[in-house]
Amino acid sequence: MTPDPVSVEEVCRYLESYAPARLAEDWDNTGLLIGNMQGVVQQVMTCLTVTPETVKEAIDRQVQLIVTHHPLPFRPLKTITRSTIAGGMVLDLIEAGIAVYSPHTSFDSAAEGINQQLAEKLGLSKIVPLRPFDNDPDHLGAGRWGHLETAATLDQWVAKLCREFSISGLQIVAAPSATIQTVGIACGAAGSFLDAAISAGCDAFVTGETNFHTCLEAKAQQITLALPGHYASERFAVENLAQRLQETFPNIDVRPSIDETDPLRWVMPNVPQ
Numbered sequence: 635m636t637p638d639p640v641s642v643e644e645v646c647r648y649l650e651s652y653a654p655a656r657l658a659e660d661w662d663n664t665g666l667l668i669g670n671m672q673g674v675v676q677q678v679m680t681c682l683t684v685t686p687e688t689v690k691e692a693i694d695r696q697v698q699l700i701v702t703h704h705p706l707p708f709r710p711l712k713t714i715t716r717s718t719i720a721g722g723m724v725l726d727l728i729e730a731g732i733a734v735y736s737p738h739t740s741f742d743s744a745a746e747g748i749n750q751q752l753a754e755k756l757g758l759s760k761i762v763p764l765r766p767f768d769n770d771p772d773h774l775g776a777g778r779w780g781h782l783e784t785a786a787t788l789d790q791w792v793a794k795l796c797r798e799f800s801i802s803g804l805q806i807v808a809a810p811s812a813t814i815q816t817v818g819i820a821c822g823a824a825g826s827f828l829d830a831a832i833s834a835g836c837d838a839f840v841t842g843e844t845n846f847h848t849c850l851e852a853k854a855q856q857i858t859l860a861l862p863g864h865y866a867s868e869r870f871a872v873e874n875l876a877q878r879l880q881e882t883f884p885n886i887d888v889r890p891s892i893d894e895t896d897p898l899r900w901v902m903p904n905v906p907q
């Protein structure tokens with residue numbers, strides 16, 4: 635007996651229940667962004683971002699649906715031609731019959747979304763949103779904060795972040811008396827949550843990346859700020875999402891992108907001895 639075919643619409647419906655659109659930020663662009671709801675899905679690829687590399691991988695793997703954290707298109711496109719990288723990728727995807735779904739900030743804030751996963755990964759307890767949404771029926775919000783069971787020294791904290799994010803180093807603004815017990819987190823480029831972490835009384839705040847002035851603000855406010863990188867703060871969650879989709883739809887094949895990499899890398903000067 636052949637299993638019932640799975641449609642793009644069924645996968646979209648599941649993703650909407652997991653990361654509801656009402657949780658997305660106003661400026662965002664989420665949901666099914668390219669494709670046909672009635673299309674049949676046999677193979678799905680999850681990734682952090684649609685790039686020329688992930689488009690090529692999706693075409694080579696003959697997937698029918700990409701679930702990408704970051705939206706494509708994000709901003710409105712006036713033309714869909716090969717005169718821009720985004721236009722060329724949209725054309726390639728449409729020509730190959732590949733649909734694109736992006737949960738983005740609804741995935742950040744979902745009950746079991748990226749920020750919740752990050753808070754659990756870092757061992758926080760009593761986890762609550764940093765920026766609660768007004769009148770949300772499930773008391774959800776953006777970012778998370780909570781408590782470490784045992785206070786960490788700065789060295790212990792850095793070692794833990796490197797271990798959990800599988801990175802060999804990170805940027806840090808260290809508070810003078812860096813004992814860390816209360817921690818705020820927000821994935822991606824979320825320096826705008828620093829104030830909420832300070833208001834919550836956090837000793838430390840973790841976001842993927844931020845700008846220089848937010849780093850100066852952290853220093854002046856004496857809160858430890860750790861920046862493990864945008865990629866490290868989010869990529870693990872698209873791997874978890876592939877696993878979750880696979881468990882939900884056992885008749886299709888769901889895998890994370892294997893060609894996607896962090897465009898940034900650490901380089902050390904190669905000083906002759």
Ligand SMILES: [Zn+2]
Binds near residue numbers: 704821823
């Ligand atoms: Zn991001």
